[in-house]
Amino acid sequence: MKSVLYFPLLWTWRRVLLVLMTAIIGLGAGGFPFTASAADPAQEQQITAADSGGITGETKASLILAPKLKRADYPNIGVSSRAIVWVVAQMHLFFGALVLAVPIFVLVIEFIGFKTNDDRYDDMAHEFMKISLTAYAITALFGGTLALSLFLLYPDFMNYMMRVFGSQMLVYAVLFFLESMLLYIYYYGWNALRYGNSKWVHLTLGLLLNAVGTTLLVVANSWTTFMMAPSGVDSAGAVIGNIWEIMKGPLWNPLNLHRFIANVAFGGAVVGAYAAFKFLCAKTAADKAHYDWMGYTSNFIAILAFLPLPFAGYWLMAEIYAYSQQMGILAMGGILAWLFVIQAVLICTILFAGNYYLWSGMARTEGSERYQWLIKYIAVVLVFGFLVWVTPHNVIFTTNEIAKLGGGHHPVLGPLGIMPAKNIAVFLMLIFTFLSFQIYRRADKVITVSWQAWGNTLMAAIYIVACANVIFAGVYYGYFTNTVYKVGSSVMQVASTLAVIVAGSVIDTLMFKGAKTLPSSWGKVSDRSQYALFALPVAFTWLMALMGYVRSSVRTHWHVYTVMKDNSPDNFIPTLATVGNTVTFATVLFLIFLLFIFWIANLSGIKQKPPVSAGKIVPAESAA
């Protein structure tokens, strides 16, 4: 027979364990805290009854429905709960993205340094990690704050999420410990494991660090995608599937890919700003050369990761449409659609900054003169692309204005406001950004292969066909077929753009065989170009916060879409100005913390000179 005391005792221990786990998770990356409260007394009763059966958390969850909350169930602290969670979560995501992304490209740079026997790569990779390490502590602080905020402000929602995800949280906590250990060993063991076979050990540690980091990312993503497109639960929120079915919702993999790529681009941009800051502060030519090269590498990483990002975004949006057409339309054609005008400004800022930096960087070598005539054409495409992208489909008109226009849309500019026109603009901008990248790479090379004329002709033909294809697909499918085929046109456009990127990379690699490399003067780049490296992370940060808001807002008044309603006072979609203010607040806060990180990273390299007394150097301790 079961002891009467057994279950309360078990329950107490389980609570203690869960609270501990919550603290760990919270410190790690803002997981979901546990709370025993339930809004509905009937549900509380159900929990208690289940307890008397002495069942596991997972089985218990399967019998409990998502709570139906009333406004009074939400704690009121006099300040908007959503605003607090929004800013704190955003800060945690900024730093989390940085911390997870930097080790990815650091490992690649370290490997290149190892294979090429070039210590510069190794030193640079180590310096990048210094930033990641400082950011790690701040990530944990914001994670803890986020967990606490959610625990205090949305207890019933968190209670439900804890029940749904159950022991997965423990896995997350274990992963966090592993991540911490590997990160510190990887960074502090750098010089101890620098050469020979030891380097392989170090590289393996880096690989493990990235494997654990990426797993953390996808585990946390499953909470987000569950809220957007719940799986493994029935229509009332009761768990009917196992944890894998709950995690593997229709949006999980698209979001995993999108966040992974975006994190790398974001991380590259942030360390680029660090390099730019150091470049501007550098006093010696050697330092300038080092940080110029570091900035170039960071920009290369950021832009390279940024180019395929729209494709991952398309996949995510296509899956959102497939899951719920209403949700997709709300984002792209409903009240949230205006945010995509701001997105256009942000992405164009990134493209302008990335291109400008490449064009400025071409001044490092004399060989660039052969390609500089192309820059003005690239600039024209970028400017026109930007103008098309920011053209809205319709705006709020007065009756007089509508009468003057002859309708709700401008007769000439109206067609530029819809997605097909914007797709043409976006893909052409991406293709021409790759052209900037290609001429930058060619600037310091003198190609010697016998077939270079054929190679160049083939490359030019690929550009022409791809641009024609992008324009044709956009115009034909966008304006001459049914709406449902419009999305299909982007497949052709994506394929054309990718064809340019892949073919360009392959053709150049083959053409560079035996090419003569012209000298590059690292450090001889204008100070103005370094501000482009600041524009990148600023725009990326704002963009990340904005798109994160869009992704979250498509749930409208649901905590968990179609399963658990949000009846809090903040269950409305705010105005664009409110969104802009909140995103700006988070971005400025991030910038301040970032400058603090740069300062700390800089401080660690400064050594105080020992004090001199009567011509004799004395140890600092004695002097004190």
Added chain:
Amino acid sequence: MNILIKTLGFSLALILTFTAVSYVLPQMKGEAPVEKEMDVGALTMDSFIAMGKDLYQGKGTCTLCHNQLGRAPDLLALNVEKTSLERLADSRYQGKAKNTEGYLRESMLEPNIYVVKGFGKKGTNDAESPMPAIDKPPAQLSQVEIDAIIAFLQHKDGNKVTVALPTKTSLPAAAEEKTAPAKPALAQSPEEAIAKFGCAACHSILKTESTVGPNLNDVGKRLSIAQIRESIIAPGTVIAEGYPPIMPDLSEKMTTKELEIMAQFLAQQKTKTQP
């Protein structure tokens, strides 16, 4: 310090530019739908139709797709009465509706019964509609609200409104619908019952494997049907050797029919591995 101020100033200027863009765009707020109390005594057909219009443009989220952009038929641009009758006469129509009111209700509750040509989900050859059932989340309209939308759609073209005004007897159901927690549907098959009660979380059964509890794929060989019933409704009576006493008591969660479906099914499970 000079560089710090310059870089910070540049970054702030850029951030403020982005913020300014958010200010020059139209400022709209998307309110969550509010459940309104309905005073049946004061309700007239005109106010019922007006309510239908509000629901069509608001809570029902109909205009997201049913607009001039062509993602779904633009109901405001076509004569709903005339179009409904045409569709009822279409050879592809397989539903049960006999008139406009029935067709509209059927389209909202079971959109897959008849999908207008060219408006089906991509790749389904118009066999599957992208429209969600309107009485289910996220729209989750009540029967009265659906009636109001039908009334609005019939009235907008000057056609006769055939739906009746809600009465006091029709409201309690709607009110209950709003407040009572939804109950999981009754399981109709062993698979549904296994999924509903989460058996696979601890036991190997059907295609899932778990070692927390005894393997149920051969339980019919080890236990009689009476013992199986007892294990489900009083799991603490006999604990299988080597397993923890963690099986929940399902006696108050299961209906007799569900218990019988499970017991019959498990009694037939006599092989260790599933085909």
